[in-house]
Amino acid sequence: MKQTTEKLCLSELTAQEARTALADNPVIILPLGSHEDQGPHAPMGDYLCADAIARRVALATRARGIGTYVAPVLPYGGADYFGSVIGGIALGQATLRAVLTDIMSCLRRNGLTRIIIFNGHGGNAQAVHDVTLSMRHTHGVVIPSVYLWSIAAGMLPEVMGNRDVAERSAGHGGNPLSSVAMALFPDLVRPDLLPAPATHPQQFMGLPVNGFATARFEGSSIHFPLEIDEIATQGVMQADPRLCSPTAGRELVERLTTLGVNLVSHLMKEEW
16 A cells, blocks of 8 residues: 555645545544543643554554554543543533544545544543444444553553552553653643642542442442542542653553554454
8 A cells, every 4th residue: 555645644635635645545543532630740631642642653554554644633532520620621422422423434435444543531432332333334344443541551560660560650640641641742741740649548428439430338349420529639540640750651652652553554464
């Protein structure tokens, strides 16, 4: 698949360039993220990180001779627990499914079927699954999704060289996203605002909170309709952001990029 332009993003192409560049059905990476509280130290627009990694993967896949472009990032994630925090902007789950369906339908209409999603928000996961499953049933188009931060969390023990430190650093407002932001956007991160973790577990109705929407009772996790300001301290939950670092972030970005490139290369061999 020959790359016909040096431009990386669909938004940068002129209409005539697009007619030529997209005629061979290149790979289209669609980055997703969210705009929400990531702790007092990190930029709220975590979609910036998903977009940056998507661009790195696109460049590296081009180096392997695979035509690849990055679609405009969707900056608003599916609403989950963060509506109570100032500055957050989210889409309802039904709205997100409709938006994703429209995006995929527009790409497919123009013959672009090699689509891969780089997701940077847990609240997007169910909508992504619903829409991509529907696209497969209805049109036979297989759209993989890479949940960046879930994968990165699994890489943390090896990256940090200590499982205990990795576990203490991980959680909302901490690793892996804080380290990634430190590596990719050091000018946007405020190290002077890094908070210490809460000294006592948050409680709801007299029960210790052990998840975004759960509290523990008699050894079991019970679901409650919770929001982040009820269960986290300054947007940080079950994490020590002080253990995050740009060094760990750079290693995570490199590993995620390599994984993305290898995945695209594998899919192309499978007549994707």
